[in-house]
Structure formats: C-alpha cells, structure tokens
Amino acid sequence: xxxxxxxxVVVALGIGAILVSTNGCGAVGDRASVVGDKVRNHIxxxxxxxxxxxxxxxxxxxxxxxxxxxxxxxxxxxxxxxxRITEEVTVVDAxxxxxxxxxxxxxxxxxxxxxxxxxxxxxxxxxxxxxxxxLLKTRKLLVKQSESLKxxxxxxxxxxxxxxxxxVQLQSEYDELDTTLVEINAKKLALDTQREAALLLGGExxxxxxxxxxxxxxxxxGLLDGINTRLRYEDEMASAIAAEESIRNTDxxxxxxxxVGAEVDAVLTTETETTSLDSEE
Numbered sequence: 034x035x036x037x038x039x040x041x042v043v044v045a046l047g048i049g050a051i052l053v054s055t056n057g058c059g060a061v062g063d064r065a066s067v068v069g070d071k072v073r074n075h076i077x078x079x080x081x082x083x084x085x086x087x088x089x090x091x092x093x094x095x096x097x098x099x100x101x102x103x104x105x106x107x108x109x110x111x112x113x114x115x116x117r118i119t120e121e122v123t124v125v126d127a128x129x130x131x132x133x134x135x136x137x138x139x140x141x142x143x144x145x146x147x148x149x150x151x152x153x154x155x156x157x158x159x160x161x162x163x164x165x166x167x168l169l170k171t172r173k174l175l176v177k178q179s180e181s182l183k184x185x186x187x188x189x190x191x192x193x194x195x196x197x198x199x200x201v202q203l204q205s206e207y208d209e210l211d212t213t214l215v216e217i218n219a220k221k222l223a224l225d226t227q228r229e230a231a232l233l234l235g236g237e238x239x240x241x242x243x244x245x246x247x248x249x250x251x252x253x254x255g256l257l258d259g260i261n262t263r264l265r266y267e268d269e270m271a272s273a274i275a276a277e278e279s280i281r282n283t284d285x286x287x288x289x290x291x292x293v294g295a296e297v298d299a300v301l302t303t304e305t306e307t308t309s310l311d312s313e314e
Contacts, residue, residue, distance in 0.1 A: 073228055076224050076227055076228045077228070079224055079253055080221065080224055080225070080228075082253070082257060083217055083220065083221050083224070083253065083257075084221075086217060086256075086257055087214070087217055087218075087221075090210055090213060090214055090217065091214075093210060094207060094210050094211065094214070097203055097206060097207040097210070098207065100203050100273055101200055101203045101204055101207065103273035103277075104196045104197075104199050104200040104203065104272070104273050104276065105196075105200055107192070107196045107273055107276040107277055107280065108192075108193050108196035108197050108200065108276075110280055111189045111190075111192040111193035111196065111276070111279075111280055112189075112193045114189050114280065114283060114284075115186055115189040115190055115193065118182050118185055118186045118189065118283075119186055121182050122179060122182045122183055122186060125175055125178050125179045125182060126179055128175050129172060129175045129176060129179065132168050132171055132172040132175065133172070135168055136165065136168050136169070136172070139161060139164065139165050139168070142156075142158075142161045143161060143162065143165060145158055145161070146158055149161065185283045188279060188282075188283060189279075189280070189283055192276050192279045192280065195272065195276065196272075196273075196276050199272045199273075213256070216256055217256060220253050220256060224253075
C-alpha cells in the first residue's frame, strides 16, 4: 500500500511538471506569434509605400518620355527653320549687293544737269535722283530685313542648342529613374520573400527575420527619399513649351518679312531694269 501511494505521488509530480512545461512553451509561442504578426504588418506597410512609389516613378517616366520627344521635335524644327532662314539671308544679302552695284553706277550721273542715255533710254537729272532715292530706300529695307533674319537665325540656333541640351538632361533623368525602377522591384521582391518566410515560419526565427526587415527598411527609405527628390524637379515640359513659343515667334517674323520681300523684289526689279548701265557712259 505504501508503495502504491508513493507511485501516485511520483506520477502526480510528473504530470504537474509536464503541464508547467507545456504552459511555458505556449507563452513563448504566443510572444513569437505576436512578433511575427508585427513583422508581416511592417512588411505590408513598406510594400504599400513601394507600390505608391512605383506608380509615381512610372508617371514621371511617362512625362519625361513625352518631354524628350517634344524637345527632339523642337530641336529638329528649329534646325530646319534655321537652314531656311540662312538661305533667305543669302538671297537678301545678294539683293543688297545688287543695290550697291546699281548705286555705284548711278553715282557719276548725279552731278549731271543734262539728260543721259542709259541702255537706250533717256533719263532726266530728276529721274536719276528719283531712282537713286528709291534704291537707297530699298537698300534700307533690305538691310533691316537681313538684320531681322540674322537675329532669327541666331535665335533658332540657340533654341536648337537648348533643346538638345535639355533632351540629353531629360534622357539622363529618365535613365536614372529606369534604374531606380529596377531597384524598387528588387527590394519589393526581397520584401515579398521575407513576408513569405514570416508566414511559413509563423513565430519561429522571428528575431532574425525582424532584423533583416529592419535592414531592408533602411535601404527602402533611402531609395524612397531619392525618388521623392527626383520627382520634385521642375516641370520638364516648361522648356519644350518655351522652345515651341520661340519657334512660333520666328514664324511670325518670317511671315512679316515675306510681304516686305515681295515689295522689295518688285521695286528692285523695276530699278534694275532702269539702272542696267551696260551702255556707254
């Protein structure tokens, strides 16, 4: 009987020890589970921030791509118009030279008080003076036209250069964001992996995962700070709009010069016929 009583006591003590041990493990497991949940929530929060950043970067890149295209087109347009104006300058300068030649030939007759024969036609001293004054007026118009054209030529050259420089700058910014996009996706993949690990392990090894997530968070924060800095750049379309406005102003100038040019051509044609001094003096 004493032996049975002793066995009962031993069994009771053993069961009590097992129960205590089991309750202790449960407490530890509950703590690990809570830590695991916090880690997953932390990862979810970072993933949300990265998704927002991804969309912002994609929008910025779309805007940059459009701006690059506009600057490239503005550059080409400016260069084409500059070439056209350069040709116009050559034509106008040739007309100025024609005026100078005609004035040079008329000069000897300005002092004459008698009629003169030019190319088989008779001209009075008044005719000669009137023709000379008309040529001088025409020359002034041509010089003014040439100066305006050269100013527009220079302006278009500067516009083309600015567009080319801005295009390179925007392309560089686009390439940097493209690299950032790759980095974001890589970090996102790493976070997804850590989240899956946290789910699979439950509360186990939560301290290790938590440390790795904290390290990733520092990298992610640095990446997001860099993105926010890039996204605060001035409107990349502003310089493209300014370039287009500059080109439109040149178009207006050319339109106004065409009318003057037609008028000058008409005057110069008449005066060239009058002052063809290939006849004898």
